[in-house]
Amino acid sequence: MWRTDNQRLGPPPDDGTEVFVEARPTVWEERGEFRLTIKTLIPTAAGGMWQLQLERAKAALARDGLLDPERKRPLPAYPRRIAVVTSPDGAALRDILSVIGRRWPAVVVWVVPTRVQGEGAEDDLCAALERLHRLPDVDVAIVGRGGGSREDLWVFNSERVARTLAAAPIPTISAVGHETDVTLTDLVADLRAPTPSAAAEAAVPDRGAVLDTVDGLARRLGRSLTSQLDMGSQRLARTEDRLAGVIGHLLERRKARVDAIAARLDALSPLKVLARGYAVARDGRGRVLKTVAALRPGLDFRLTVADGEVDARVTKGES
Amino acid sequence: MKKERPTFRDELEHLEATVRALEERDIDLDEALKLFEEGVARLKSARSLLQDAEVEVKRVIEQADGTIKTAKLDT
Numbered sequence: 001m002w003r004t005d006n007q008r009l010g011p012p013p014d015d016g017t018e019v020f021v022e023a024r025p026t027v028w029e030e031r032g033e034f035r036l037t038i039k040t041l042i043p044t045a046a047g048g049m050w051q052l053q054l055e056r057a058k059a060a061l062a063r064d065g066l067l068d069p070e071r072k073r074p075l076p077a078y079p080r081r082i083a084v085v086t087s088p089d090g091a092a093l094r095d096i097l098s099v100i101g102r103r104w105p106a107v108v109v110w111v112v113p114t115r116v117q118g119e120g121a122e123d124d125l126c127a128a129l130e131r132l133h134r135l136p137d138v139d140v141a142i143v144g145r146g147g148g149s150r151e152d153l154w155v156f157n158s159e160r161v162a163r164t165l166a167a168a169p170i171p172t173i174s175a176v177g178h179e180t181d182v183t184l185t186d187l188v189a190d191l192r193a194p195t196p197s198a199a200a201e202a203a204v205p206d207r208g209a210v211l212d213t214v215d216g217l218a219r220r221l222g223r224s225l226t227s228q229l230d231m232g233s234q235r236l237a238r239t240e241d242r243l244a245g246v247i248g249h250l251l252e253r254r255k256a257r258v259d260a261i262a263a264r265l266d267a268l269s270p271l272k273v274l275a276r277g278y279a280v281a282r283d284g285r286g287r288v289l290k291t292v293a294a295l296r297p298g299l300d301f302r303l304t305v306a307d308g309e310v311d312a313r314v315t316k317g318e319s
Numbered sequence: 320m321k322k323e324r325p326t327f328r329d330e331l332e333h334l335e336a337t338v339r340a341l342e343e344r345d346i347d348l349d350e351a352l353k354l355f356e357e358g359v360a361r362l363k364s365a366r367s368l369l370q371d372a373e374v375e376v377k378r379v380i381e382q383a384d385g386t387i388k389t390a391k392l393d394t
Contacts, residue, residue: 076326076328077328078326078327078328078331080326080327083379088378088392097374097376100374101373101374105372105373105374106327106368106369106372107372107374107375108374108375108376108377109374109375109376109377110377110378110379110389111376111377111378111379111392112379113378113379131379131381131387134387135379135387207369210331210369211366211369211370213331214331214334214362214365214366214369217331217334217335217338217358217362218362220338220342221337221338221341221355221358221359221362224338224341224342225341225351225352225355227342228341228346228348228351229348229351232348232351
């Protein structure tokens with residue numbers, strides 16, 4: 001200890017006194033020395049056994065890993081059942097209910113009543129937290145109380161209370177006193193809220209914001225149906241066009257073939273020959289008479305010319 | 320913890336999935352209409368949950384035999 005610091009200290013403490021020290025550690029490597037240069041020294045009896053107890057409890061909790069950040073569980077996005085462990089008559093409960101009612105009223109709040117200060121509060125609070133472990137289907141729990149003196153809030157610094165809270169099977173929010181008060185329950189809870197109102201805000205979503213999300217989805221739903229219908233009708237129109245095109249093409253091809261055949265038939269038609277002045281002679285049974293021998297004198301036959309048929313008779317034989 | 324009823328998160332996720340499915344290009348019209356109807360029903364229930372709900376407050380009481388019951392709490 002340096003003289004300048006020592007002078008401010010008053011009489012030296014008795015041997016065996018427990019003290020808090022504020023000191024600067026130094027390591028002298030070459031001499032293998034570790035030194036604490038003490039700046040101030042406060043007997044625990046004066047500074048508060050409380051503080052010492054708190055530090056010990058905190059160290060014990062830390063040793064058991066209960067303060068590890070990895071332990072922190074995320075809060076549910078849309079809780080349906082919220083447990084509130086607090087005094088049923090306190091301002092904290094009123095604040096919490098009013099915030100929840102405003103932000104997200106679609107919940108059931110289960111109040112687990114407990115004393116939060118004074119004689120028996122520690123046992124009471126532990127019992128209430130144990131009860132919390134047995135409540136069915138609770139999504140998140142808020143533990144806390146409104147502001148008060150350090151003594152008023154002290155039960156939330158109980159190691160037993162902190163351990164019981166840490167053992168909760170569901171995510172927990174600790175909200176004790178005002179913003180500046182940090183208690184052991186704040187450290188072991190999954191979330192520390194500065195005030196009970198803030199705890200309620202953290203516990204539930206804001207329905208205005210969620211309604212905006214829902215409205216956005218509603219717009220997307222409407223738009224996507226419209227575009228599906230548009231796409232459907234466009235596809236139908238395209239199919240119709242293609243169908244008409246295909247059928248038109250088929251008809252064209254058929255027509256061309258028919259025309260070609262008709263032209264060939266036309267060229268082969270005997271009627272064409274008749275038109276040039278030839279005639280066909282057939283007997284009564286329709287046989288074509290092609291020779292003089294077939295056309296005996298006196299034979300009745302039919303003569304086909306370009307525009308019709310006439311009856312005829314052979315009057316004389318070959319001349 | 321068992322959950323029988325779907326949570327609001329489930330509802331919202333279903334609604335989003337429905338909208339996304341409807342936004343996909345490759346579905347037929349029958350399916351699209353079915354999705355739309357489903358989405359509208361979900362929207363309706365989500366909106367009514369948000370707009371009509373009222374906080375229900377109960378007090379947890381432990382009985383002599385250690386069982387837990389709840390009672391109405393007047394606030």
